[in-house]
Amino acid sequence: MKRHEFLRGLHQASANRNYLEIGVNDGRSLTFSRVPSIAIDPAFKVVTEIRCDVHLAKATSDDFFARENPLQHLKGGRHPLRNIARNRSPFGYWREVTLDLSFIDGMHLFEYALRDFINVEKHSDWASVIVFDDMLPRNIDEAARDRHTDAWTGDVYKVIEILNRYRPDLVTVLVDTAPTGQLVVFGADPTSTVLQDNYDEIMAEFNVPDPQKVPETILERTVAVKPEALLEARFWKPLVHARDRGTKRARGLEPLREALKQLGDAA
Template sequence: MDRHGFLRHLHRVYKPRNYLEIGVNDGRSLALSRVPSVAVDPAFKVVTSISCDVHLVKATSDDFFARKDPLLHLRNGRNPFRALARRDPVNLLGGDPKLELSFIDGMHLFEFALRDFMNVEKHSRWSSVIVLDDMLPRDIDEAARDRHTNAWTGDVYKVATVLRRYRPDLLVVEVDTKPTGVVVVFGANPESTVLKDSYDEIIKEYVVPDPQQVPEEVMVRKNAIAPEILLGADFWRPLSRARDLRRGHSAFGPLRKRIEAVGH
């Protein structure tokens, strides 16, 4: 299954009520959304029919998140879920909207992808789902910071390593999608400042010249699970329900165990 097939099925099983995409390119992944969406890319060239209420932002993701109210569209745009307004008035009709499904596929350099994750997490809940693309390079050349191959992931694979090291509270799942894999992150905590506080230290250690020392287990996808297994797991319905009912972070514990058990 390729990344677009994975995203298509993810929309179906998780049923997000909004969607954020960083890195639009030709719009093929954005075309999978049917909910209010925000899509950010400094040079998008959408050639695909889009079937959602979308705010296309021609800007870098750093500039986008620096705006006073970057997710204004998700609060004030058309929303097919107004029947749920009494249950979730902050998320649907006012206040600070929280992202439910986010897809990060921007600049293929570690520091950019890490900042994208940090910014997305600020606008998410524990029940949100954050997907990062191009996380499983197949060889060292593909993972180079200085692009010299047709297929190129850059060194964004390091984000998973950093999240596991600095944020063990998160659950980071590698998924064996074609061609270059994705990582799905569960348990976001918008109150965490760990990555922000450690950012300079992290950059100093992980931003290094080519060639990159890609771990063998990443290239052979030793810890990656099949997308069909993750998408077919039984935790999606309770995760969506917890999201819709805005359950507190304490509800993540039992669900985390169910997610961790997938593929084992």
Template structure:
């Protein structure tokens, strides 16, 4: 299954009420959205008809999330930590926006993708679905930090190890889409600061010169799931139902995590 076909299925499976995309390029993935959306890219060149209520932000993702109210287009969106510093409750005057579905396909270097995740997580919760693109490079050359091939994933595949090691509270699912795979992350926790606290440590370990030592499990896709199996899994509808009624993390996350782990065992 090609990545855009999978993304189309993901919009349907998640029944998402809003959408954030980092890395717009020509807008092909953005054409799949039918809900209020934000798309961020410093040099987008949209050539396709967009069929959603969208705010196109011409900015780097770092600059975008540094704005005072980056998710204003999605109704609300004040940064919870900034609200608290100003003495305002994140559930008070400005209601906090929670992202249902986010797609990270920006700069193909792991540190950019990591910062994108950290920023997105601030506006996510246990029922949010965060997707990374280009997570299964097909060769060491394709995974280089210094691009020298036509098709290029860069070293964003490192997010698999980084998240699994430093954030075992999350559930990550590698998906065998064509051409270069994707990673879905479940269980976001905006209160968790581990990645921010360890960012310098992570950079010191994972920022290494080419050629990159890509794990065989990544190159051979041995830990990835079939996209159609994932889209047809039974946990999507209960997840959306619990999300829509505002189930708290202690109530909603444990059953979703069990369902995800059962899916991984039985696939």
């Protein structure tokens, strides 16, 4: 299954109520959205028809998330309450919107992808679906930080090890999509500052010159699940139900973790 086909399947499986995308390029991945969306790219050149209510932000993702109330287009932030109990806060304002589905496909260097995750996680929760693109380079050359090939993933594959080491509370699933794989992350915690607190330490270890030492498990995709298996998994309906009911992280995450573990064991 190709990456865009998988992304389209995620829109359906997650029944997402909103969508955020980092790295628009020509807009192909944005065509799948039918919900209020935000798309961020400093140099987008959309050439395809978009059929959703979208805010196209011509900015770097760092600059975008530095704005006051960056997700205002999705009806979030601190706005006067209307008579909708589920959005009520004790201060008489709308609660900030929570992202349901986010796609990170920006600059192909691990530190950019990591900062994108840090920023997206602040607006997500345990039931949010966060997707990284280009996580399974096919050879060492594709994984170079200094691009010298037509097809290029860069070294964003390092995000897998970083999240597994520093954020074992997250649930990460590598997916064997064509051509260069994806990573799906569940279990976001908007209160976590672990990655920010350890950013300098992470940079010191992982920012190394080419050639990169890509693990064999990445090159051979031995730990990646089939995209069809993930999209057809039975946990989606309970996940969506728990998300829409506002189920707390402590109660909702463990059943999801166990379901995804079984999926990985069956791969």
